[in-house]
Amino acid sequence: MEPEQIITIALVDDHALFREGLREILESDGDMRVVGEAGDSAAAVTMIGRTLPDIVLLDVEIPGEEVTETVSRIRGLSPGTRIIILSMYDGPQLLSRLLGAGIRGYLLKSVHRHELIAAVRSVHEEPTRVVLAVSRNSLAQVEAASSAPTLSDKELEVLQLxxxxxxxxxxxxxxxxxxxxxxxxxxxxxVKLNAVSRIDAVNKALAASLIAPYTRIDPD
Structure with missing residues (x-):
């Protein structure tokens, strides 16, 4: 097979045995090659900056910095690399943040090998495609959040207060x-929330999960 037809992949997970299993699965098809592995975020960024893989399979709970920061650093070093998150959980808030950071896939570690391989091929062939293997509930919450109005960071600070x-x-x-x-x-x-009062704006922002609920605690 010609080198340009090979999909190069980096594996980032702190469990060596899990990485070994992924390598065997991916390289069994012949058109994929693992070009680097790392067990923490700092080593991952260094390795990816050196190897510039087509795809990164990134554990969401990798030791080191917060995963969205790792995603941002990887994209800064290698803009052409597509990132697929692997996770034991499919929490909608984290999923929304990661999608906003620019990931191209989010797969639960319970997926079958053919689903993993199909996801890798899909985001490689179509760089703008996003592949998700999560619960219907999480997907519904992410879709609801994506349709919510967008407030600036300062507007969110003002509304939270x-x-x-x-x-x-x-x-x-x-x-x-x-x-x-x-x-x-x-x-x-x-204007953005189509609100008629401060209370209305706060209630709409809470309903859309734009701000966190606030409970006043009176001193004894």
Whole structure:
């Protein structure tokens, strides 16, 4: 087989036995070759920067830095590399964050070998395709979140403090902003969420999981 037809793959998982099993599965088909392995995030970034593989199979719980940061660093070093996450869990919040970071696949480690091979081939042949093997519930939550309005980081900060019943002047002091700037952020929030009041905006943001619930704890 010609070298350009070979799909090069990097394996990132802290369990050597699991990596060995993946290597055997992938290389059994003849058109895939594992070009590097790593057991933690720092070693993974170094190895991928050296080998520039077509595909990375990345354990979501790899030791080291947070997985979304590892994904960002890999994409910065090797933009052409497609990242497929392997995980024991399919939590929708983490899945949403990883999709936002630019992964091209998220597979549960319970998938069959033919599903793994098909996923690798799919994202290699069509770099914009995203392959997911998760529960219907997680997928539904991710789809719901993707349709939610997008607020800027500062707007989210303002709204999170508004959810704590802080006034515009209190929010301004807390964030080191002018009160007029806070009012402008609130107007933008109302428009984006189609809200008619602060309470309405907070409730809609909570329903869309844009901000975290806040519970006031009164001192004894």
């Amino acid at each position: 508004a959810a704590q019943a802080l006034s515009n002047s209190q929010i301004a002091r807390r964030l080191g902003l002018a009160e007029a700037t806070v009012k402008r952020h609130m107007r933008n929030i109302f």
